[in-house]
Amino acid sequence: MEYSKEFKAALSAFSSVEKDRLIFRLLKKDKLLSKKLYFELIDQETTDNKRDAMEEIIDEKILLASKYIGNQKYFLSIVRKISAEITEHVKITTDKFGEVSLNLLLINKILDHNQDLSRQRFDNVYKLYIYLINKIVKSLLLTKKLDEDYWIEIDEHLSELHKKIKDNNYLQKLCINNSIDLNWLKCENIPENLDSIIKEIKAQGFLR
Numbered sequence: 001m002e003y004s005k006e007f008k009a010a011l012s013a014f015s016s017v018e019k020d021r022l023i024f025r026l027l028k029k030d031k032l033l034s035k036k037l038y039f040e041l042i043d044q045e046t047t048d049n050k051r052d053a054m055e056e057i058i059d060e061k062i063l064l065a066s067k068y069i070g071n072q073k074y075f076l077s078i079v080r081k082i083s084a085e086i087t088e089h090v091k092i093t094t095d096k097f098g099e100v101s102l103n104l105l106l107i108n109k110i111l112d113h114n115q116d117l118s119r120q121r122f123d124n125v126y127k128l129y130i131y132l133i134n135k136i137v138k139s140l141l142l143t144k145k146l147d148e149d150y151w152i153e154i155d156e157h158l159s160e161l162h163k164k165i166k167d168n169n170y171l172q173k174l175c176i177n178n179s180i181d182l183n184w185l186k187c188e189n190i191p192e193n194l195d196s197i198i199k200e201i202k203a204q205g206f207l208r
Helices: 005-012 016-029 031-041 047-068 072-093 096-111 122-143 148-166 169-177 194-203
Strands: none
Touching: 016 031, 031 072, 047 072, 047 096, 072 096, 072 122, 096 122, 096 148, 122 148, 122 169, 122 194, 148 169
16 A cells, blocks of 8 residues: 555654554554564564574474374364464564575475474475475575575575475475476575576476
8 A cells, every 4th residue: 555645744743742642553553563663672682593483483483383294174274273373473573584494494394203203194295395395496496586695594494394304205206206306405405597497397287
């Protein structure tokens, strides 16, 4: 929504008291904005502190959720909630590196339980695996936008992920069947035109 000059002028004409009241009313309705402003204005924790805390949350919550791997619908719902927490962290802190590293950590923590996942029928884990593959693709796309100084750390996550996919027969085959090249799991090997490649793959009905 674009605001006219007249509207902006009318807002500027508010007294400081009226502006304060308006701000607090808006913040009550937008908790995310409230958290973002708190972080930017007075929070003593840095983005790195927040990212470290999220890493611990991911580790703990996936460990607890692993008890429900046999109930894939419920397990995936927990994974989605953790993913939403990562998204909120990114929106509050604008942590672009964390957007990649935390999502790759999430995937790796899930695949720490490959042994339990391998006991499930393929049709039971299909939705989870497609969800993870899409998250991998998004992480690779975001990695191309990061400064190359971050690539060493991202490659550590990708190397671990590559090994775990190789150890998971169903997931590996699903990656191949959806035209996802596992050689991309190294920063320098991510295609420059990956966005176009993925659009074409989706246009053919894959990654669903």
